[in-house]
Each structure stands twice: as structure tokens, then as C-alpha cells.
Amino acid sequence: MATKGERILEVRDLVKHFPLTQGILFKKQIGAIKAVDGVSFDLNRGETLGIVGESGCGKSTLAKVLMALERPTSGSVTINGRDIAKAKGPELKRMRRNIQMVMQDPYTSLNPRMTVGDIIGEPFDIHTEVAPKGDRRRKVQELLEVVGLNPDHINRYPHQFSGGQRQRIGIARGLALQPEIIVCDEPVSALDVSIQAQVINLLERLQNEFDLAYIFIAHDLSVVRHISDRVAVMYLGKVVELGKDTEIYDKPAHPYTQALLSAVPVPDPEGREQRERIILQGDPPSPANPPSGCRFRTRCWKAQEICAEEEPLLQIRQGTAHESACHFAETHDVVHVG
Amino acid sequence: MSNDPQVGPVQTVTAPTPPGKLKKEAKPASLWGDAFYDLRRRPMFIVSCVLIAILLVMSFWPSLFTSINPFDAKTCELATARQGPSAGHIFGRDSLGCDVYARTIFGARNSIVIGVSTTIITAIVGGLLGLLAGARGGAVDTVTSRVTEVFFAIPWILGALLISATFRDANLGIWIVVIALAVLAWPMTFRIMRAAVITARSQDFVVAARALGASQSRVMFGHLLPNAVAPVIVIATINLGGFISAEAALSFLGVGVQSPDISWGLMIADARNRFLEAPLPLVFPAVFLSITVLAFIMLGDAVRDALDPKLR
Numbered sequence: 001m002a003t004k005g006e007r008i009l010e011v012r013d014l015v016k017h018f019p020l021t022q023g024i025l026f027k028k029q030i031g032a033i034k035a036v037d038g039v040s041f042d043l044n045r046g047e048t049l050g051i052v053g054e055s056g057c058g059k060s061t062l063a064k065v066l067m068a069l070e071r072p073t074s075g076s077v078t079i080n081g082r083d084i085a086k087a088k089g090p091e092l093k094r095m096r097r098n099i100q101m102v103m104q105d106p107y108t109s110l111n112p113r114m115t116v117g118d119i120i121g122e123p124f125d126i127h128t129e130v131a132p133k134g135d136r137r138r139k140v141q142e143l144l145e146v147v148g149l150n151p152d153h154i155n156r157y158p159h160q161f162s163g164g165q166r167q168r169i170g171i172a173r174g175l176a177l178q179p180e181i182i183v184c185d186e187p188v189s190a191l192d193v194s195i196q197a198q199v200i201n202l203l204e205r206l207q208n209e210f211d212l213a214y215i216f217i218a219h220d221l222s223v224v225r226h227i228s229d230r231v232a233v234m235y236l237g238k239v240v241e242l243g244k245d246t247e248i249y250d251k252p253a254h255p256y257t258q259a260l261l262s263a264v265p266v267p268d269p270e271g272r273e274q275r276e277r278i279i280l281q282g283d284p285p286s287p288a289n290p291p292s293g294c295r296f297r298t299r300c301w302k303a304q305e306i307c308a309e310e311e312p313l314l315q316i317r318q319g320t321a322h323e324s325a326c327h328f329a330e331t332h333d334v335v336h337v338g
Numbered sequence: 339m340s341n342d343p344q345v346g347p348v349q350t351v352t353a354p355t356p357p358g359k360l361k362k363e364a365k366p367a368s369l370w371g372d373a374f375y376d377l378r379r380r381p382m383f384i385v386s387c388v389l390i391a392i393l394l395v396m397s398f399w400p401s402l403f404t405s406i407n408p409f410d411a412k413t414c415e416l417a418t419a420r421q422g423p424s425a426g427h428i429f430g431r432d433s434l435g436c437d438v439y440a441r442t443i444f445g446a447r448n449s450i451v452i453g454v455s456t457t458i459i460t461a462i463v464g465g466l467l468g469l470l471a472g473a474r475g476g477a478v479d480t481v482t483s484r485v486t487e488v489f490f491a492i493p494w495i496l497g498a499l500l501i502s503a504t505f506r507d508a509n510l511g512i513w514i515v516v517i518a519l520a521v522l523a524w525p526m527t528f529r530i531m532r533a534a535v536i537t538a539r540s541q542d543f544v545v546a547a548r549a550l551g552a553s554q555s556r557v558m559f560g561h562l563l564p565n566a567v568a569p570v571i572v573i574a575t576i577n578l579g580g581f582i583s584a585e586a587a588l589s590f591l592g593v594g595v596q597s598p599d600i601s602w603g604l605m606i607a608d609a610r611n612r613f614l615e616a617p618l619p620l621v622f623p624a625v626f627l628s629i630t631v632l633a634f635i636m637l638g639d640a641v642r643d644a645l646d647p648k649l650r
Binding site (some may be wrong): 109115116 | 366367368369372541542543545546547548549550551552553556560561564565645646647648
């Protein structure tokens with residue numbers, strides 16, 4: 001086993017454009033939805049990288065590309081030195097053992113016509129070399145126990161479980177192949193708050209137990225803060241700010257991050273009085289036709305001419321300790337708590 | 339990781355099981371095994387199976403049910419045409435003075451063989467092609483869908499006449515009818531299967547299976563088929579009755595089963611001209627036809643329900 005903190009995932013300049021076509025017989029490309037447009041980050045063993053952003057900013061597409069469910073338009077996703085985006089056939093299948101997924105909706109992510117034993121055992125049926133046939137049932141029961149479910153329930157069907165329990169089944173399926181990386185695509189947003197806490201705590205316990213690295217995608221900022229070591233903020237297909245959780249939450253440098261944070265509900269009435277609300281005008285522009293230069297400039301109160309002409313790169317800027325993509329980056333504590 | 343006070347302490351949903359208790363409930367369950375276990379407890383399934391068994395025995399060994407051989411012209415007496423039920427002829431006699439009961443029993447074979455084989459062929463061909471088109475999408479889907487549209491454009495009675503007339507010399511007997519009906523009927527099963535597969539395909543569990551590295555055939559037969567098969571079972575069993583009556587229409591037009599051969603469809607077609615004077619020669623084969631269709635619909639319903647764990 002390699003040491004903790006070793007880099008296991010490298011994403012470089014990842015781009016995913018979905019072509020927009022016109023015509024039925026002779027399809028002509030008239031444009032592209034730029035769902036993910038030049039995203040780079042690293043992930044270390046045992047670390048959690050949170051990815052936040054509003055709906056439609058490309059979070060889920062990023063997850064699909066990382067899982068090799070979609071081929072990227074360009075760029076690379078390197079896991080332990082090999083590019084999964086270019087892998088094919090048996091090599092891709094072998095690499096999938098290293099990166100698994102927990103999906104958003106526990107009601108549709110489990111096949112309603114399979115028993116829990118078959119659902120969690122499916123990874124072993126696909127990757128027959130992982131567990132000998134006679135051993136699989138015992139392994140499935142172990143996994144059920146690991147995620148806090150009763151191993152005797154192996155013959156039950158998904159509809160006999162609650163949402164939180166179903167999500168545990170999804171997590172057990174993701175764990176079966178003992179991956180190093182788990183991509184969690186909004187794993188708790190379909191659950192109610194008390195169950196969210198249970199699932200988040202389970203994820204944290206499993207991380208410590210198996211030294212897992214998580215890519216944790218969510219739009220709930222407090223959940224991301226709770227679980228993440230580092231956080232990336234996405235806007236319209238690009239990462240606008242990337243840093244440690246404390247840096248992002250206490251010293252946000254990008255105006256978009258500041259606006260996002262100012263929208264987080266504060267449970268303490270006194271804190272609520274103190275904090276400032278930044279209300280953004282308008283809607284996010286279409287990813288088919290993003291603004292020139294900085295993509296946030298159409299809604300930014302700091303925007304000047306340079307923002308339309310020159311695209312701000314994601315880099316460490318003056319007065320901040322972490323990377324941000326804004327010409328006028330400046331730390332500003334919006335939350336004033338914690 | 340920072341500690342957010344909003345998120346509570348570790349909780350487990352169920353109490354941890356003591357080691358050594360794992361052995362209980364050890365028999366692995368599977369969808370088909372559970373479905374069969376469940377089916378054996380359904381009265382509807384048992385009733386439909388008994389009915390179907392009786393009908394099958396009737397079609398292959400009709401002489402077990404009647405001592406009269408309707409193919410023997412001596413058993414018919416024109417003088418007694420359209421006579422009501424009597425001691426030796428409980429269903430009465432038809433317009434040629436033949437025994438309706440014996441004819442109904444002997445007619446079962448043609449009708450059931452045509453109905454059941456056409457149903458099986460259309461379900462398998464249409465179902466598999468629909469599964470393939472729905473699962474693959476793209477060019478495979480476009481080509482197969484356009485081909486089915488060609489079949490949809492053919493009026494079935496003309497198409498069936500054409501096919502039957504073309505293969506008339508091949509001496510295929512009733513199989514000509516089966517082929518003609520199957521060729522024209524599979525596109526409907528195809529469409530239903532394709533639509534059901536497309537609905538299932540976009541669900542997350544299919545994405546999850548692909549993320550695990552599942553092969554195309556595992557996704558198709560392990561995930562898509564069990565989730566898409568229910569409407570096909572329903573439509574196939576309903577169509578079964580339609581095929582039996584379609585055979586009658588073809589017989590009436592002079593292809594398919596012809597006198598002196600017997601089928602329920604032929605009997606119904608013969609009897610309907612004199613229905614007001616003598617309804618029984620029509621009623622009895624029609625009742626048998628309805629019972630057959632009902633038995634298969636009940637079977638299909640029971641199987642469909644058993645395959646859905648939520649309905650158990």
C-alpha cells in the first residue's frame with residue numbers, strides 16, 4: 001500500500017463539449033454545450049475534494065467523465081499514472097476497480113428487480129477475479145455490515161428499505177471492489193437532513209477505515225464544508241476557486257464564491273443579522289454561448305473591461321493563499337461565523 | 339476535516355449483528371426463483387395453468403374427450419341440421435348436421451397451435467429486436483424502427499393474404515397462417531419493448547452497472563429486460579386471442595385453415611350466417627376461445643405480478 005497523501009488522481013485541462021446538431025438525416029453541428037471547459041485538479045490518497053456550484057455548472061458531467069461514462073472532448077484523467085479517458089476494453093475494466101461511484105438518487109440507482117445480495121454482488125460477478133465464487137455471498141454480507149445494515153437482509157429487494165438504507169446499499173456496492181477513489185455525485189441531496197448526517201458520517205468512517213479518496217459533488221455548502229479537505233467552486237464549466245475548506249469558507253477570494261457563501265442559511269439569529277447578502281442579478285449564461293473573458297463577468301459587481309477581454313487563469317493571486325480565477329480577487333469573509 | 343456543529347454524531351441504523359448469526363436465511367434469492375416461489379401460491383396462476391393444461395390435452399388427444407370423430411362424414415346427418423342439444427349431442431348440431439361438441443374439441447388443436455405459436459414467435463422476435471434497438475440506440479435503432487414502420491404500413495389482411503397465397507404451394511398447413519400473422523404482428527411487440535427499454539435505460543441503476551464495467555449483454559439481459567418485460571407479457575397474452583380470431587378471418591377469405599379441417603375460427607365464421615336461428619354452433623366455439631384467451635391473460639398477469647417484487 002502506498003503512503004497517505006500520495007497523488008492518485010490527476011485531472012488536466014478536462015473538456016467535455018456536447019455537440020448541438022441540426023437536421024435529421026445530415027446532422028450538422030451548429031454549436032456545442034460547453035459543460036466542462038478546462039478543469040484541472042489533483043486528488044491525494046485519503047483526501048476529500050468537494051466540488052460545489054449551482055445547477056447546470058457541469059458538476060455531474062465532470063463526475064461522468066471521471067468515471068469514464070462519457071469520453072472527454074480533450075484533456076486527461078490520470079489514475080495512478082494511467083489515463084482512464086483513453087483506456088479501452090479490458091484495461092478500462094481493470095481501471096474501473098479503482099474508481100467507483102455513489103449516485104444521487106437512491107430510489108433509481110438500485111435495480112428494483114434485483115435482491116440486495118445481487119446488487120452488491122454484481123461487482124464480483126463482473127470482476128470475477130476479485131472474489132472466488134463461493135466467497136461472494138460472505139463478502140456481500142460483510143459489506144452490508146460495514147455500511148451498517150443487517151446482513152440477514154441480503155435477500156430483500158430495494159423497495160423494502162428506506163432512502164437512507166438504500167443509499168447505504170449504493171455505498172456498499174461502490175466499496176465492493178475496494179477502490180481508492182469514490183466519486184459521490186450529490187450522495188445526500190435526495191435524503192432528509194437527519195439521514196444526511198448519518199450517511200455523511202458513514203462516508204467519513206469508511207474513509208478512515210479504507211483510506212478512500214472522495215470526489216464529493218454537492219450543492220449544499222455546509223455538507224461540503226463538513227466533509228471536505230479541499231473545495232473547488234465551479235461556475236459554467238470552469239473551476240473559479242480551489243483551496244482548503246477553511247480558505248474557501250473563511251477567506252473566499254472570488255466574487256462568485258462570496259455570493260454563494262452569502263446565500264448559506266445561518267442557523268444562529270445573531271449571525272444572521274451580521275452577515276451580508278450578496279444578491280446576484282440575472283441567470284447564469286447559456287453554456288452553449290458563454291461570455292468572453294471571465295465567464296462570471298455578466299453577473300459580477302466588480303467587472304471591468306479587462307474581464308471581457310482577458311480570461312482570468314486559476315492561480316494564486318496577490319493577498320490570497322489559494323488559487324482563484326478573478327482579476328480582482330480579494331479575500332472577504334462573508335459568513336462571519338465559525 | 340472541520341467539524342460542523344450542524345451535522346450530528348455517528349449513528350447506525352440497525353444494531354450490529356453478533357458474529358455467527360450470519361448463517362440464517364442463507365439460501366440465495368434471485369428474481370426468477372422468488373417469482374416462481376411466489377407464483378405457486380397464486381390461485382390465479384394455478385387456475386390458469388390447470389385450464390391451459392386441459393386445453394393442451396384437448397388439442398393433442400381430442401379423442402379423450404369425445405367418441406365422435408367429426409372428420410368422419412357418416413357422423414353428420416343433414417336432416418338434423420341445427421338441431422338443439424340432445425342426449426348424444428350435448429352442444430347440438432351445426433348447419434351440416436355435424437356434432438358441435440366434437441367439432442369444438444377437435445378444433446382446439448389448430449386454434450391453440452396458431453394462437454400460441456404466433457404469440458411466442460412475435461414475443462421473442464419483437465422482444466429481442468426491441469431490446470436491441472432500445473439498448474443500443476443510434477443506427478441500430480434507426481434502421482430497425484424504419485423497418486417496423488414499413489410493416490405497420492401494410493394493412494394486415496392484405497399482407498396476410500399475400501404471404502399465404504405466396505407460400506400456398508409449400509404445403510406448410512397451418513404454419514402458413516402462423517408465419518403470415520407473425521410477420522405482420524411482431525412490430526407491435528417491438529415498439530412496446532423498445533419504448534419500455536428506453537424508459538429503463540435512462541435510469542441510474544443502468545449507469546451504475548456501466549460504471550462497474552458491466553458488459554452490454556449484462557446490461558441488456560440483467561437490467562433492461564427484467565425491467566421492460568412486463569408490458570410485453572401483457573400485450574402478448576392479449577394478442578393471443580386476436581391471433582385466433584385473425585385465423586378465422588383468413589379462413590373466411592379462403593387461405594389458412596379450410597374445410598374439412600376444423601378450427602374455432604372457421605366454426606364461428608360458418609355459424610354466424612344463421613346466428614339468429616341457431617346461436618349454439620357459434621356460442622360454443624366462442625366460449626372455448628374466450629376461455630383460452632382468459633387462461634393465457636391470467637397466466638400473463640400472474641407472471642407479470644410475480645416479476646415485480648413490489649407487488650409480492
